[in-house]
Amino acid sequence: MNFTLNSMILLSIIMLVSPLLYNMLMPHKTTYFPTYCKNMIMMAFMTSLPPMIIFMLYGQESVITNWHWFSITTFNISMSFKLDFFSIIFIPIALYDAWSILEFSLWYMHSDIFIHKFFKYLVSFLLTMIILVSANNLFQLFIGWEGVGIMSFLLIGWWYGRTDANTAALQAIIYNRIGDIGFMLTMAWLMLNSNSWELQNIFSTNMDFIALLGLIIAATGKSAQFGLHPWLPSAMEGPTPVSALLHSSTMVVAGIFLLIRFHPMMENNQMILTTILCLGAMTTLFTAICAITQNDIKKIVAFSTSSQLGLMMVTVGLNQPHLAFLHICTHAFFKAMLFLCSGSIIHSLNDEQDIRKMGGLFLILPITSSALMTGSLALVGTPFLAGFYSKDSIIEAINTSYTNSWALMMTLIATSLTAIYSLRIIYYALLGNPRFSSISPINENNPNLINPIMRLAMGSIFAGFLVTMSIPPMTSITMTMPDMIKLSALLITLAGLAIGMELNSFTNKLMNSMKHTTNFSNMLGYFTYFTHRIYPLMNLYSGQRIATMLIDMNWYEKTGPKGQTNIHSSMSSLLTSTQKGLIKVYFMSFLISITLALMFASMSTNNF
């Protein structure tokens, strides 16, 4: 069984390499390549299922250390895979999502000439993501970390002729890089203090506040927490399959995954947990506020992702990493499905992304709209759909824990805002009368579109139940609480839905009094305007001035002739003031100083 688990997981990972090899060795054979990629991912998913079942039945975990890479005196780095609770369950889910998204891309990117390159990028992204989640040492994790960052850059800037896409890709890289600084800080600290980057060695030492802070910064960068969040909504410049795979289910959870991996180190450090909790609460509220007045359907879903990431961060801050992981898994299903549905809507309306120009799609795109509604219901935590098992547990946990009360309040408000923006998408895109031209032949006839959406819909409905019932409870959760607290998540969501319905009906009643109050939300809290105008301006401006003018001026003039002139003239003007030609005073000074010197000399020899 050990053999089965190890070999099947490794086989699953190797299956991801084969499309890349195929394209490398036979780059001219591109016609069948996309379907080949999709089939390989499907095979990889099937191959990774038995290990998950073995784990669920027998609790079999394993660490596979294959190959000794190098050693620097006593510091060893080898290629090792850690197949524990988190990675064994995440890998099949990521592959299931990727399978559905690749099949969807066959429809969505069908008219793109470089579709084979697109699939190659997606498969290499998936490979690096799996390297990230299955890594046993921080070096391998960092390889995966950087790999997903690079693939994100390449995929966001897929339509590289568009300057906005270039800016968005650049933004993603820079914000991720800032997070990487934190990661490297942690790696350096661990190298110095525990002489190992292997997780099992790290877990037996005690990590300092600085080292854990590095991890928090890394998670802030990669998982778009408040402060380093603007890249995620900008990343919607990429094609919808990219948004679905990278920026909703897999890449952005890498930061949270890192924190979950290091949860034994953070259990006893209350300060770190409070920091994570407050950061997560801030993120979830801020991005939910931004989401409620956006007009681009993909941006709403992107902010929804960011808000859910904040919620996961809150859960980690409550010392409940397994609940956070459960939310990662269930969130992957319905968020990817929401993106696929929005992709279906966008393509059907001839690339229209503005919800103010959609409407009445409920009967035109039946499968898409039912999937959209199912996904939204799962997102807000409807009882017994996928999101309920994770989200309701999180809300219960935060209500019954000893936590920061403001963080609790923020999380509850953000939960109700979740309902508001989900209703916003449904109201504007599906309900009402069409606001688009009726010329486009809208249909859902392509199985490459329908099958992924249906598959993820099945996942959104059943995955929560299946995963929750199959995993052993790792922590003891509070079961006893008053009725109101038990029902709080549901009540808050219903209140949010009611408020959302009220707000949406403002539009067709022409109530214009909300103009200035929505500015904060619509302009993303002014954060992007503030950050993207001050910092680049300061740095580039001062960099240019220093590099070309100040340094030149100083090296050529100030340290050379002009500087010397200044020093000499100031010194000489200082000294000339003393040189006034008073000869008698000078002779007197000689006399006095010689007398004093003789006195001191005679005194020092003690020869009275």
Place this chain on the structure above:
Amino acid sequence: TASRLLGGIRWLGAAAQQVIPLGARAASGLSKDMPPGPYPRTPEERTDAAKKYNMRVEDYEPYPDDGFRFGDSPKLPERSQHERDPWYDWDHSELRLNWGEPMHFDLDMYTRNHVDTSPTPVSWNTMCKHLLSFVGFMLFMFYLGEMYPSYQPVAPKQYPYNNLYLEHGGDPSANPESVKHYEI
């Protein structure tokens, strides 16, 4: 071998015709008078500099000569490329710039990937105020939240019948003091 020699001479002649003569330069690259020069002091220098930058003499205004070596670069308005018309058919569409147009000294900073100076619906001061006060308010409230956390109220178990006085072996005839129980 004679025919081969003849062919070789002919090949040499053809190759020699394609050789660029010594001293010839390509038609691209900056010529001697094109790069920015020193600060224009006389009106003739100003006219020459304006002609070099394809500007009218009335429009041309160099940066003030304060030792920072701007030279004769024209002082154009500090507006980024974001503000230029996106629908006009520029020669360089991504730079929103035409050929021969005088470039801003900080053009690399004002491209569409970098700093944006376009006017915002809300004024800069209002934006700064709102954002910083929001963040400050949040931080303050988190601090308050740490001071007054939320928790499930728990208390030690309170037993009825005067804390189970009789069951603990108390004297039934004596009059014990009543125990106060708290409601949570």
